[in-house]
Structures are given as C-alpha cells and as structure tokens.
Amino acid sequence: xxxxxxxxxxxxxxxxxxxxxxxxxxxxxxxxxxxxxxxxxxxxxxxxxxxxxxxxxxxxxxxxxxxxxxxxxxxxxxxxxxxxxxxxxxxxxxxxxxxxxxxxxxxxxxxxxxxxxxxxxxxxxxxxxxxxxxxxxxxxxxxxxxxxxxxxxxxxxxxxxxxxxxxxxxxxxxxxxxxxxxxxxxxxxxxxxxxxxxxxxxxxxxxxxxxxxxxxxxxxxxxxxxxxxxxxxxxxxxxxxxxxxxxxxxxxxxxxxxxxxxxxxxxxxxxxxxxxxxxxxxxxxxxxxxxxxxxxxxxxxxxxxxxxxxxxxxxxxxxxxxxxxxxxxxxxxxxxxxxxxxxxxxxxxxxxxxxxx
Amino acid sequence: xxxxxxxxxxxxxxxxxxxxxxxxxxxxxxxxxxxxxxxxxxxxxxxxxxxxxxxxxxxxxxxxxxxxxxxxxxxxxxxx
Numbered sequence: 240x241x242x243x244x245x246x247x248x249x250x251x252x253x254x255x256x257x258x259x260x261x262x263x264x265x266x267x268x269x270x271x272x273x274x275x276x277x278x279x280x281x282x283x284x285x286x287x288x289x290x291x292x293x294x295x296x297x298x299x300x301x302x303x304x305x306x307x308x309x310x311x312x313x314x315x316x317x318x319x320x321x322x323x324x325x326x327x328x329x330x331x332x333x334x335x336x337x338x339x340x341x342x343x344x345x346x347x348x349x350x351x352x353x354x355x356x357x358x359x360x361x362x363x364x365x366x367x368x369x370x371x372x373x374x375x376x377x378x379x380x381x382x383x384x385x386x387x388x389x390x391x392x393x394x395x396x397x398x399x400x401x402x403x404x405x406x407x408x409x410x411x412x413x414x415x416x417x418x419x420x421x422x423x424x425x426x427x428x429x430x431x432x433x434x435x436x437x438x439x440x441x442x443x444x445x446x447x448x449x450x451x452x453x454x455x456x457x458x459x460x461x462x463x464x465x466x467x468x469x470x471x472x473x474x475x476x477x478x479x480x481x482x483x484x485x486x487x488x489x490x491x492x493x494x495x496x497x498x499x500x501x502x503x504x505x506x507x508x509x510x511x512x513x514x515x516x517x518x519x520x521x522x523x524x525x526x527x528x529x530x531x532x533x534x535x536x537x538x539x540x541x542x543x544x545x546x547x548x549x550x551x552x553x554x555x556x557x558x559x560x561x562x563x564x565x566x567x568x569x570x571x572x573x574x575x576x577x578x579x580x581x582x583x584x585x586x587x588x589x590x591x592x593x594x595x596x
Numbered sequence: 597x598x599x600x601x602x603x604x605x606x607x608x609x610x611x612x613x614x615x616x617x618x619x620x621x622x623x624x625x626x627x628x629x630x631x632x633x634x635x636x637x638x639x640x641x642x643x644x645x646x647x648x649x650x651x652x653x654x655x656x657x658x659x660x661x662x663x664x665x666x667x668x669x670x671x672x673x674x675x676x
Contacts (some may be wrong), residue, residue, distance in 0.1 A: 413652070413653075416653070537631065538631055539631045540631075579656075579657065581652055581653055581654075581655045581656050582625070582635045582655045582656065582657065582660055583635065583636060583652055583655050
C-alpha cells in the first residue's frame with residue numbers, strides 16, 4: 240500500500256509503472272507536505288509578531304537594519320525572517336525596505352478595528368503544549384493544565400482573554416446578528432471571559448443588561464474591556480467558578496459561549512443544570528460552539544480545536560450537535576433549535592427554552 | 597464553458613482527493629467535499645472569475661450547498 244493511500248484507501252488509482260504521477264497524486268503530495276510544514280509558517284508569524292515587526296512598520300517602510308536595531312536581533316537572520324514574512328504575504332519588500340502587507344495592516348497593527356494580534360499571541364502560547372501532543376495522547380491527560388488563577392499564569396491568561404476578545408469582536412461577532420433578544424432584560428454570560436459577547440449584545444438591545452461570571456483573574460480583564468467600551472452601567476462582572484459557585488436566579492438569557500468545551504460531559508451537564516436554575520420560566524439558553532460533525536471527524540476547525548482543548552483542559556473537548564442537544568433535552572430544556580451561521584463561521588448556535596412549570 | 601461547468605471544474609481541482617466527479621447536485625458541504633475553511637477558496641474564485649463581490653453574510657448553505665446553487669447565486673449577483 241502506498242503511503243498516500245493509508246488515510247484514504249479510496250482516493251486515487253495506483254500510479255502505473257511507466258506513467259507519470261496523476262495530477263491528483265501531485266495534489267495529495269502537496270497537501271501532505273503543507274501539513275507537515277505548517278509550523279514553519281506559524282513560527283515565522285509568531286516570531287515577527289514577538290519582535291514587534293508589524294507595529295514598527297505601521298508608519299513608513301523600514302530597512303532590515305533599523306528593524307534589527309530596534310528589536311536587538313541579528314541583522315542577517317532578521318533579514319531572513321523579514322523575507323520569510325514577505326514570502327508568506329505578511330510584508331512587502333521594495334528597494335530593500337519592508338512594509339506591512341494589506342493583511343498585516345488590517346489585522347496585526349495594534350489599535351486597528353480588526354486587530355487579531357492578541358489572538359496570534361495566544362496561539363503562539365499554544366505552540367509549546369502542541370509539542371506535547373504525543374505525551375497527551377499517550378497518557379490521556381494534558382501536560383499543562385490551563386488555570387487562569389494559578390500563580391504565574393497572568394501572562395498566558397491575559398493572552399488568552401484578549402485573544403478571545405479579538406476573536407469575538409472579529410470573526411465571532413456574527414452571532415449578534417443571529418440572536419434576537421428583544422424584550423429580554425437580564426443576561427448571564429457564564430464563563431464569559433472578556434465579556435465581548437455581552438458587550439455586543441447589550442449594544443444591540445437597549446433594554447438588556449448583562450453579568451459576566453468568570454474567575455477573578457479573568458473578570459479583572461473583562462472589567463478593563465467593559466470600561467474601554469464605556470459599558471460599565473450595563474455589563475457587570477462577578478468573580479466566581481461556574482462549577483462550584485451559585486449562578487443566581489432571575490435571568491432571561493443564559494449565554495454559554497465557547498466554554499462548555501473546557502469540560503467533560505459530567506461537568507457540562509452540571510453547568511446546563513445550573514443554567515436551567517438561573518433562568519426564569521420562558522428564559523432562553525444560548526450555546527455557541529464549534530460543533531463536531533456527527534462522526535466527530537469534521538469540521539476541520541472543530542476537530543483540531545478539540546485536540547487543542549485536550550492539551551489544556553483535563554476532559555476538555557468539542558461536542559457534536561447531537562451530543563449537545565441530547566444533554567440540553569435531558570436537563571429539561573424545550574424546543575432546542577440549531578442555528579448555523581455563515582459558512583465562514585466555524586461556530587453554530589443552539590437555542591433552547593426553559594419551559595414554564 | 598457554462599458558469600456551472602467552471603465552478604465544478606474549480607471544485608474538482610481544489611479537492612485533494614481528486615478523482616471525485618462533481619455534478620451540479622453533489623452536496624459539497626454535508627459530504628465534506630468542501631470544509632468551512634475551503635469555502636473561502638470557492639468564494640475568491642467566483643469573485644475573480646465572475647467579477648462579483650461576496651459579503652460574509654451571503655456565504656450561507658443556501659448559496660453554497662452545491663454547484664447549481666453557487667451558479668444561481670453567481671448569476672443573481674451579476675444581475676444586481
């Protein structure tokens with residue numbers, strides 16, 4: 240059996256002894272190589288970002304020498320790194336000087352409306368745990384458990400929470416368009432991280448206020464963002480653990496956005512039960528997540544992210560829509576509905592109602 | 597070459613499996629022929645090939661489920 244056939248036995252006719260490789264085999268080889276070399280690209284981006292290349296080039300074009308002097312790096316390899324960025328379309332080069340590409344200008348310069356730099360910084364933090372994938376698969380346990388409140392976790396926590404903010408405020412913002420909360424007054428954002436969805440939802444719905452519940456070190460960052468968005472009157476924070484602390488009562492909406500995936504199924508059921516308890520009759524449960532396909536081997540983003548979750552959270556994983564619906568129904572929610580968003584959005588929504596007694 | 601044929605040829609080319617014959621009705625999304633990450637390749641192809649501009653909110657299953665739907669979407673965009 241040829242190597243390329245191992246994963247896809249039905250993929251392609253065997254190459255004939257005398258014939259050239261068929262076009263689809265060339266494509267398969269290229270796809271395999273791109274998978275094997277993926278980290279080259281990540282590291283070039285992370286390293287250039289770490290040395291502040293994109294912010295430095297926000298103004299006028301610069302030569303490698305100025306950039307190397309600025310970041311205290313070697314001239315020869317700074318040049319190579321910058322050329323690597325050019326090859327990846329992150330920078331442009333003319334007359335020996337470098338400038339940001341349209342991608343870098345839109346997403347990698349601090350202060351731009353679509354800034355993704357914090358998210359890139361968080362992904363750079365994830366590189367090291369990914370290098371322990373084999374160990375994690377062998378033992379079934381993460382080698383580095385993400386504990387936002389642990390001593391020394393401040394830098395990673397900040398990167399994670401600001402990264403989540405960039406994501407929610409950028410590609411994740413679509414959910415706000417799909418969610419009609421007209422007439423609802425109080426929203427509880429459980430494990431809400433930066434609180435970005437709460438902020439976007441109260442901006443859309445003038446009568447709505449929100450409470451973001453998360454660990455103390457996380458809500459501290461959320462409070463900064465809420466102040467920055469000038470929403471202190473409408474979005475508040477509460478420090479606590481959604482697993483062990485009381486979530487309160489009387490909420491019209493409970494939002495569980497991309498947080499159930501940190502937990503194993505037993506904890507997910509516990510959270511859903513607590514969400515049920517926090518809602519008024521007729522209240523709305525909103526789950527946003529990257530759901531797996533029924534066979535759990537797609538969609539690509541959800542599957543790969545599920546592996547990443549297992550690197551950080553003991554029992555963490557993505558769930559399929561069917562699994563989630565079954566848990567939602569078992570807890571006593573009614574009329575669960577799946578809302579798929581645009582195809583560029585890897586997340587979907589599950590909405591369900593707490594029935595009147 | 598019709599709009600449908602051009603789109604089908606592109607989709608066939610972009611699938612690493614190759615060998616998959618794409619008809620106008622082949623479901624691209626459920627069958628996993630195109631993943632959500634691959635859809636953007638199709639979007640940029642139809643933008644450059646047919647001179648249209650696709651908004652994020654238009655990238656929905658109703659427009660991209662199969663080659664026939666994509667072609668119909670392209671034709672409606674060309675008229676508007």
